[in-house]
Amino acid sequence: MSTLRFGVMCAGERLESAFAASIDELLKIEGVELALLIVNAHPPARSSMWTKLKRLASLNGTLWAIFQRLFPPERLSCYRPRDMSAVFAGVPRIRCRIIRKGKFSEYFDPGDVERIRGYGLDFILRFSFGIIRGDILDAARYGVWSFHHDDESKFRGRPPAFWEIYRGEPTTGAILQRLVDRLDAGIVLQRCTIRSRAWSYGENLNAIVWATAHMPARVCRDILVGCARYLEAPPSRTEAPIYRPPNDLQMLRFLIKTWSAWxxxxxxxxxxxxxWRVGVVEAPLHAFLQPGFRPKVRWLPNGKPNTFRADPFVVTLGPGARKLLLEEFDYVADRGVILELDLDGCGAPTSWPRTAIDDGMHMSYPYLLEHEGHVYCVPESWQRRGVSMHAFDRGQLRWRPGVPIIKDFPVVDPTVLRHDGLWWLWGTSGDDEPDSKLFLWYAPDLWGPWRPHPGNPVKVDVRSSRPAGRPFLHEGSLYRPAQDCSRTYGGGITINRVTCLSPTEFREEAAVHVEPWDRKYPSGIHTLVGDGALTVLDGKRVVIAPDLLGRRLTHKLLRLARSLGSRTRREPSR
Incomplete structure (x- = not known):
């Protein structure tokens, strides 16, 4: 295996925590080596008092400066400085001089560029310096890589993750790019999209910066297995405007927007x-691949007050007999259990709902599959930090206790499928952007051993990552339903077409988007499961629950008190 040698542009021994995490992930990969530190010999100095007074007098950017002073980025976990002296120990370093041209452009001294070339680097990570241009961009085999914490097709410039909130964008994007001379329009190496936190700039910025920490390691793994064709892609053709820090009027509007959202x-x-409520459609699942397909839904009865039913899965047990499993969530108990009921060939209930699986903790998403004549359920129970599989005992008509197949990972919505001779399991993480970051495992047998995909997370996109039902084949293509949580949890479904699935690669593209269409449940749909000529789904509406008002208000106040208490403990006395 060839070795990938990389350099880091930095200001010294301290690095922002999220960027330090990127280096940690790189150094976990066999065949990746930190070979050079490129240190800024003259890091930017703080603004002079005269400059600050002029800005204050101009009323242009004063509020942004005050906001930054009151809520410094260094307080965010992603930007909290971390001592990297142990990691950087013994690594050669070059202190480089910068030649400024124009107002913003920075060029490296030609002698420094040649010295950097002499280290034979494969790529350089930029965590310092400004808008760099010139020969330094080609000093490594794969160039200089830099994060841009915005969607470059809409927002270039700065501040990061700000203008999405100001413009009311439901999502905030970010890219890892190979820099070119054109600002924030480089070759896109990796891309991610999360839901915007419209109520807090700090939360939005912190979330998107952490969401990108894995990207350099992901590219390196692709290079090592020969799957990084995107390195030679053309630069982004974005014509998005270049934003600058907000003026005072814009800042006032921004503060009103965030306060209102909070x-x-x-x-x-x-x-x-x-x-939520479960419904039945008398049509095959692939019918939803037709844009605009909006069939009539036959809604099944709901449960007792202060509960809902969602996440339906169905399987055929014999001629004219189907079994339906679903989650029943109890707001008072604050957890879900798995119910089952019998259906006839047309999807009509032939039994009352009854408890199928309940292990005392929250359970949902009772994924059903068949293998070698047996029926299995793989429910979500991420608080147990693993995935267990329950076999159905046809003789005793009950579900056997679960057998763990994945341990030490809080898998959300585990989705299992056999395809091209291997077993695959998709899911997100209960600990880390559960609506956005998609993880993948594979195994030679249903019972394992299960191995994490080397590209994990294989995708970060709040619009089409989190599983939403059983994948299916149609006309030779594999499709994977996924939730669109960009505007609200379970707001819609994106049916993805999987274009590459192997132990080294995973790619998919959006084929069709399914929005809720039934007027009774207009606020969401987040499960779509087919069984022959029948499809089961769920729908969401938002209601007022008077019986829960006192309970939820108490819970909200306790959370607020704990949050304020933790902040007080973290802040040093002055």
Missing amino acids: VKRQVEGVLLVED
Whole structure:
């Protein structure tokens, strides 16, 4: 295996925590070596008092400066400085001089560029310097890589993750790019999209910076297995405007927007609850690949007050007999259990719902599959930090206790499928962007051993990552339903077409988007499962639950008190 040698542009021994995590991930890969530190000999100095006074007098950017002073980025976990002296020990370093041209452009001294070339680097990570241009961009085999924490097709410039909130964008994007001379329009190596935190700039920025930490390691793994064709792609053709820090009027609007979103979030968190319901459609699942397909839904009865039913899965047990499993969530108990009921050939219930699987902790997403004449259920129970599989005992008509197949990972919505001779399991993480980061495992046998895909997370996209039902084949292509949580949890479904699935690669593309269409449940749909000529799904509406008002208000106040208490403990006395 060839070795990948990389350099790091930095200001010294301390590095922001998320960027340090990127280096940690790189150094975990066999065949990747930190070979050079490129240190800024003259890091930018703080603004002079005269400059600050002029800015204050101009009323242009004063509020942004005050906001930065009150809420410095260094308080965010992603930007908290971390001592890297142990990691950097023994690594050669070059202190480089910068030649400024124009107002923003920085060029490296030609002698420094040649010295850097002499180290035979494969790529350089930029964590320091400004807008660099010139020969330094080609000083490594694969160039200089840099994060841009915005969607470059809409927002170039700065501040990162700010203008999405200001413009009311439901999502915040980011890229890892190979730099070119054109600002924030480089060769896109990796891309991610998360849901915007409209109520807090700090939360939004922190989330998107952490969401990108894995990207350099992902590219390196692709290079090592020969799957990084995107390195030679053309640069982005974006014509997005270049933004600068907000003026005072823009900052006032921004503060009003975030405050309003925060108040709305708190009020809705107390007054409103999600009410899901399971429905049946007499049409095959592949019919939803037709744009605009909006069939009639036959909604099944709901349960007792202060509960909802969602996540339906169905399987045929014999001629004219189907079994339906679903989650029933109890707001008072604050957990879900798995119910089952029998259906006839047309999807009509032939039994009352009854408890199928309940291990005392929250359970949902009762994924059903058949293998070698047996029926298995793989429910979500991520708080147990693993995945277990329950076999159905046809003789005793009950589900056997679960057998673990994945341990030490909090898998959300585990989705299992056999394809091209291997078993595959998709899911997200209960600990890390559960609506955005998709993880993949594979195994030679259903019972394992299961191995994590080397590209994990294989995808970070809140619009099409989190599983939403059983993948299916149609006309030779594999399709994977996924949730679109960009505007709200379970707001819609994206059916992805899987274009590459192997132990070294995973790629998929959006084939069709399914929005909720039934007026009774207009707020969401997040499960779509087919069984022959029948499809089961769920729908969401948002309702006021008077019985839960006191309970939810108490819970909200306790969370707020704990949050304020933790902040007080973290802040040093002055």
